[in-house]
Amino acid sequence: WSCLQKKRSINKEAARKKTTTTTTRKFNMSSSTFSPTTTTTTTTTNIPSSSDQITELQCCLQSFHNPNNDNDYDDDTITIQKQIEFIQSLSKWNEELESQFTTSSSSSSLDEKNEEQIKQIGIELYSTFLWLLQSSSHDNLFSGRRNEQTSIVTFTSIPVEKNKYGDVSSYQEIVTQRKEDMEQLAMHLASILSQSSSSSSSSSSPKEVEETTTMQLISELLRTMTYFIRWIMSSKSNSSASKSLTTFLTKGTICLSLTLLELSTSSSTETELNQQVARNASILLFRTTHSKPNPLLQYFWITKNGYKLIAKLLLLSDISTPLLFSVVRHVHHVVASFPKRVGLDLLNDGLRDQQLLLQREEEEKSHEQQQQQVVADATTVLIATLAWCIKSSPAFPGKDRINDRRSDIALEILRILFALGGSDNASSANNNNRTNNPHFDLMTQMGILLGDILHLPNANVATYEVKVASVSLLMDTPINYGYYLLANDCIRTILDVLELQVSSVVLERDVSGTRSSSFGGDSKVSGSNDDAAALTPILIVLIKYGTANPEILRQMKERIFPKEECDELYQKAIDDLPPSSSVSSSSIQRGGGGGAKNMSPIDNPSKRTLRYKVIKLMTWSESNIKRLSAELMWILCNSDPTEFILRTGFGNAVHMLGMRGFVNIPEGNSSGGVGVATTAEEMLQQ
Known part of the structure; x- marks a missing residue:
């Protein structure tokens, strides 16, 4: 118990420090596996006391546009130094909000009377982002696509006058527009940005300092918008939050996010800054489509060919784990939202096309006919990614969960696989016919990997959460899978998970009505209810295999x-x-x-x-x-x-x-x- 108490204090102290770990991987089509590379940097921040985030963000925006209560800046007078100061102010606000998300179970509540002020700040924030893209030199933002690839994202002609947005160069002209005009401006900018970047060449020589500063500001504004949306959604009811976020929840935001995500991952020179822009654009895309109304998800996935871009990113070799985690979350959201596996079938189509394209590129490079390879579907790619997360270096789950997101990726993939298995009729779980039971093939592909997960140590909360999710996956396995569990000593590890989870529910609650997590942090009584809900699959799995297999029942009885x-x-x-x-x-x-x-x-x-x-x-x-x-x-x-x-x-x-x-x-x-x-x-x- 003293060790658990020490872990809580260590975790609180760790929240004050931030280590940036960039882990990338390379997909091998022939073996369906990934290989890793890792780089690490460390910075330190302080957890702030509670403050008025609304006023702070508003002051940050106003100081950028009106530093001396004068008129708006002209484009030429926005100095690099002023942009750097603005980046630092936004970064500070983001760090404070991130600390709040990390160290507390819920963000501070927002008063309903501030709804108009929140809505206005949202307009100012979004207008600042549009104005920055409008006033930037688009050709210099990215150094061209790989091999002059064409854009995956589709754009249609915008039904407005040809030069309607040609003279919209000041922030004040943008911030005073109607929501519909602002949405069309965003779509217009996405189209122009995509066209100009695809026509630019890698041999261009932009002003490097200017370009880097602009990209940093784009990245920080994307991050600010994602945190702003998350903050409002977690602090207000869905209907009330949607009213406050109408500026962000538009098709224009979808177009801009998709364009920035595609360009930053298709640049001929991969940099850490590009990865940051891509990750923040992907998270903004997730926040926009995850919020209601849900038709925005269909617009992103089908209308704008989002499934093709996500398929490409799933197979991309030089992708950081934070960006990969965001991509996998898109897959989970699509699997859970679209009926009858429609979203997953489109993703399979995108993966097939992307793998055939990669095979043709390899043939062109080697000038030899490659042997026809089996095209991996979404399930195969996800399981290969899961194996890479568990077996890559450094040892799973890594020392910094904030930036080494392999544990979050593994957890998200296990939840996707559970959703895919649960979509079949539950009665097929006991059907041992390989032909009639698709989930049988799924578990066969998991093979030894599932046993490796169950044998991971319980000393880390990230690892433990992955183990609990893997136990949930066992609910849909065939009865004969119990022999594999016995042969690999997995029943003992499942009983270990049961004991830890039961202890968390029954024992670790104090008199004040809160309970202390075994792995750090305090939460309300609802957290105990969540722990109790996590017991359900564990108990079902033990009952299922204990009833069917006398040897498993004997091991369970000796333990209890x-x-x-x-x-x-x-x-x-x-x-x-x-x-x-x-x-x-x-x-x-x-x-x-x-x-x-x-x-x-x-x-x-x-x-x-x-x-x-x-x-x-x-x-x-x-x-x-x-x-x-x-x-x-x-x-x-x-x-x-x-x-x-x-x-x-x-x-x-x-x-x-x-x-x-x-x-x-x-x-x-x-x-x-x-x-x-x-x-x-x-x-x-x-």
Whole structure:
């Protein structure tokens, strides 16, 4: 426990420091694997006290445009020094907000009376971004595409006068426009930026300092807009937040984000600054499409060929882990949002086209006909990326979770795979026919990787979260997969996860109504509810495999009912029962399971034991947890009501005994009524 307390203080101190780790990988089509390279830099920031972020951001914007309460700057008078000062001010605001996101479970609430002020600041922020792009030399922002590639993003002609935006050069002219005009200006700028950058050549010689400063400012403004949207969405209701963010949630934002993402990842010279612009553009794209209204997602994925760009980025060799994490989040959002795997099918098409393009490029370079290779679909690419995350150097999950995002990528991929498996009928989980069960092939591809994940140490919160997600994936595996788990000693590791998760739910809560996480930080009671919800798949997996495999059941029973602690007292209790005892419904109703009358477990287990914690869950307030924990103990007791009562106590056992028909419970007091799952199998079906 003292080690856990020390970890909490270390994590709080670590939030004050920031280490930038750039990890890239290269995709090998023949083996469907990735190889890594890593570079690291470190900076230190202070966690600020709570402040008025609205006023601070507004002052930051106003000081840039009106430093002396004079008129707006002309383009020529925006000096590089002024841009640098503006970048520093935005960076400070972003660091404060990021610290707030990192160190607290929820951001500070916003008063409804500030809604108009928030909306106006949003307009000023977005207008500053558009004005910067409008006044910049587009040809110098990026040094050309690789091999003069054509743009993936499609642009249609904008139904406005040819020179409508030609004279819009000042910030004041942009900020006073209607929302519709501002949206069209954004789409116009995206089209111009794409065309000018695709026609520019890598041999151009721009003013390097000017170009770098402008790119830094673009990156910081993108980052500010993403944090602003996240802050508003987390502080207000969805409907209220959407009203405050109408300026950002437009098709114009989609076009600009897509264009910047494509250009910064297609530049002939890859730099860390390009990666930052790409990542921030990708996050802005995610925040815009993740917010309501959802039609923006369809506009991004289908209308603007977003699936092609995401497919290209998934296979890109020199991509940083923060950017890759953002790309994988797009895939997860699409899989969860589009019905009938429409979004995933489009992604598979994009991956096929991109891999064929890469194969043709290799043939042109080598001047030899390449052997036809199997085209990897989205599932194969995701599993290859997961393997790279787990097995690449430095050792998973890395020392800096903020910038080495491999653990977040792995967690997101496992959730995608779970969503893909869960989309099939749950009854196919027990179907061992390879032809009729697509999920069987999915788990076959996972192979040893799943065992490697389950054997990762539990000393780090990032690793532990990945392990919990991998256990959830086991809910949809065939029953015969239990033999693989046995052969690779995975049942023990799953029981380790169960014990940690149960401890987090049952023991680690203090008197004040908050509970302390095992891995750092405090959160509200709802956090305990989240931990309890995470128990559901763990219990289902153990019940599923324990019921089907006697050897797995034996290992589970030895772990939860250690022989040195339980067997002697249990045998003595059996010997003390009346000789004529019979296990029947009537005997239990009269006096307990065949004469067993103990209201508590016969040996009164210590609070440190796993059995005590699981028994505690048998009377939990959340019905799913109560039913599943009782069912786990029921199968461990060989479905014997006498043993069940002796080991758990009649007070804890009465709920399960009622569901099994051994005790009559009034229908109004039973949670096992019509339409409610009463067994793990029924719950899995639901």
